[in-house]
Amino acid sequence: MTDQNKRLSxxxxxxxxxxxxxxxxxxxxxxxxxxxxWRAEELLQDSLVRMYERWRRLSRSDDxxxxxxxxxxxxxxxxxxxxxxxxxxxxxxxxxxxDTAPDHDAVAxxxxxxxxxxxxRAVVVLRHYEDLPEREVARMLGCSVGTVKSQHSRAxxxxxxxxxxxxxxGSR
Amino acid sequence: xxxxxxxxASQLHAxxxxxxxxxxxxxxxxxxxxxxxxxxTGSLVSxxxxxxxxxxxxxxTLVHGPASDRPAVVAEASSPAVASPQMELxxxxxxxxxxxxxxxxxxxxRVDPKWSETTLGAFDPATASGYLRTPFPDGLxxxxxxxxxxxxxxxxxxxGRKMPWKRxxxxxxxxxxxAAMGGALGASSDQEGLFQVLKKTGATVTKTGxxxxxxxxxxxxxxxxxxxxxPLASEKVVGDVTLDADNRVAxxxxxxxxxxxxxxxxxxxxxxxxxxxxxDYGLPVKVEPPAPAEVVR
Numbered sequence: 001m002t003d004q005n006k007r008l009s010x011x012x013x014x015x016x017x018x019x020x021x022x023x024x025x026x027x028x029x030x031x032x033x034x035x036x037x038w039r040a041e042e043l044l045q046d047s048l049v050r051m052y053e054r055w056r057r058l059s060r061s062d063d064x065x066x067x068x069x070x071x072x073x074x075x076x077x078x079x080x081x082x083x084x085x086x087x088x089x090x091x092x093x094x095x096x097x098x099d100t101a102p103d104h105d106a107v108a109x110x111x112x113x114x115x116x117x118x119x120x121r122a123v124v125v126l127r128h129y130e131d132l133p134e135r136e137v138a139r140m141l142g143c144s145v146g147t148v149k150s151q152h153s154r155a156x157x158x159x160x161x162x163x164x165x166x167x168x169x170g171s172r
Numbered sequence: 173x174x175x176x177x178x179x180x181a182s183q184l185h186a187x188x189x190x191x192x193x194x195x196x197x198x199x200x201x202x203x204x205x206x207x208x209x210x211x212x213t214g215s216l217v218s219x220x221x222x223x224x225x226x227x228x229x230x231x232x233t234l235v236h237g238p239a240s241d242r243p244a245v246v247a248e249a250s251s252p253a254v255a256s257p258q259m260e261l262x263x264x265x266x267x268x269x270x271x272x273x274x275x276x277x278x279x280x281x282r283v284d285p286k287w288s289e290t291t292l293g294a295f296d297p298a299t300a301s302g303y304l305r306t307p308f309p310d311g312l313x314x315x316x317x318x319x320x321x322x323x324x325x326x327x328x329x330x331x332g333r334k335m336p337w338k339r340x341x342x343x344x345x346x347x348x349x350x351a352a353m354g355g356a357l358g359a360s361s362d363q364e365g366l367f368q369v370l371k372k373t374g375a376t377v378t379k380t381g382x383x384x385x386x387x388x389x390x391x392x393x394x395x396x397x398x399x400x401x402x403p404l405a406s407e408k409v410v411g412d413v414t415l416d417a418d419n420r421v422a423x424x425x426x427x428x429x430x431x432x433x434x435x436x437x438x439x440x441x442x443x444x445x446x447x448x449x450x451x452d453y454g455l456p457v458k459v460e461p462p463a464p465a466e467v468v469r
């Protein structure tokens with residue numbers, strides 16, 4: 001335990017420990033949901049701050065990471081939050097490693113994801129990056145499995161169009 | 173899993189798995205969390221950006237006394253030999269705020285992907301009632317704010333799906349015009365007002381025509397509408413106010429530019445162009461509370 005943690009309450013110390021693990025574990029999910037690293041860090045910070053507000057109750061819960069994942073998805077797809085945040089943050093240019101050409105496919109995919117409405121983007125990321133079943137995605141988004149299926153289908157249709165990928169036919 | 177799934181999964185992983193790790197900002201998160209907890213136990217604070225207060229609420233704070241003081245403020249504004257441009261502008265804003273009005277707010281972002289949206293609304297400061305409605309480009313989504321005798325409701329639709337109305341605790345006397353401004357309408361002594369912002373931030377107001385003013389301000393701290401934990405390096409608002417023949421605000425045009433910071437480095441600026449047009453002063457504003465509405469705690 002660091003000297004800083006020694007001065008924290010037990011609850012705060014447990015929160016710090018969770019944050020240090022959760023940050024690395026969920027920042028990439030946040031990037032896919034939010035569209036770029038800046039927004040991802042903001043989304044993850046906001047979600048973790050909300051967890052702090054409820055920490056005393058939450059810290060007795062079984063799966064904090066599942067809770068955080070739901071919070072990331074809900075905060076990103078939150079209608080109200082999105083209207084504020086996406087209006088304000090400039091798009092951070094895609095970074096290329098020095099001495100290497102930009103990965104055009106990655107740039108195209110990143111832009112295509114951002115062109116999806118947040119709920120469709122969440123469905124694609126949860127199904128294909130987190131590999132969650134439709135039932136779990138539906139639970140996280142607070143909708144029916146049927147809605148997840150239709151959002152998924154529309155999202156793949158749009159990605160196919162944006163990426164000129166004839167094979168995204170949404171048959172999953 | 174089909175080949176399609178594997179390809180998309182592999183592409184998504186390739187997109188982000190190579191991103192470097194970063195240190196969790198635990199100190200900042202603790203601070204923000206503690207502030208958030210303190211706020212939850214306090215009354216609802218406007219969090220409005222001073223710029224909207226500049227446009228619509230602000231000058232109300234010049235009117236600290238009862239209504240009978242207001243004519244004096246307006247009279248002062250009609251004596252150009254005595255009043256500074258700031259006072260004239262503030263008086264005009266106060267005159268605009270003393271009565272109901274309709275408002276159209278158009279916002280345009282100058283970042284990629286560019287977007288713009290228009291909000292239609294109305295407000296009556298006497299009854300703390302009004303509404304704002306913002307349709308979104310997909311033609312199906314919209315956001316609606318309602319204020320009914322000071323009680324604030326938020327509703328709308330996301331895609332074709334209606335969102336449940338939310339009712340917020342406490343009472344307020346403003347509507348959030350625009351996210352960038354954290355905005356507030358109406359007269360309230362709780363708002364950061366135009367005059368206070370001009371004084372505190374050293375803003376400049378110059379008269380550019382018979383009924384036209386130019387202003388420039390760089391709010392800081394709470395006046396930005398963001399909390400202390402937000403990674404905001406700077407905010408600047410530059411704009412113009414045009415009055416109508418009754419010396420009420422007819423139009424407010426400004427650009428707000430944010431510069432964000434991270435790990436000691438500043439990012440590219442974000443600029444939003446906002447135009448507010450005010451009209452129909454004095455006409456009644458009727459707003460009904462939506463039902464049902466879930467209470468936000």
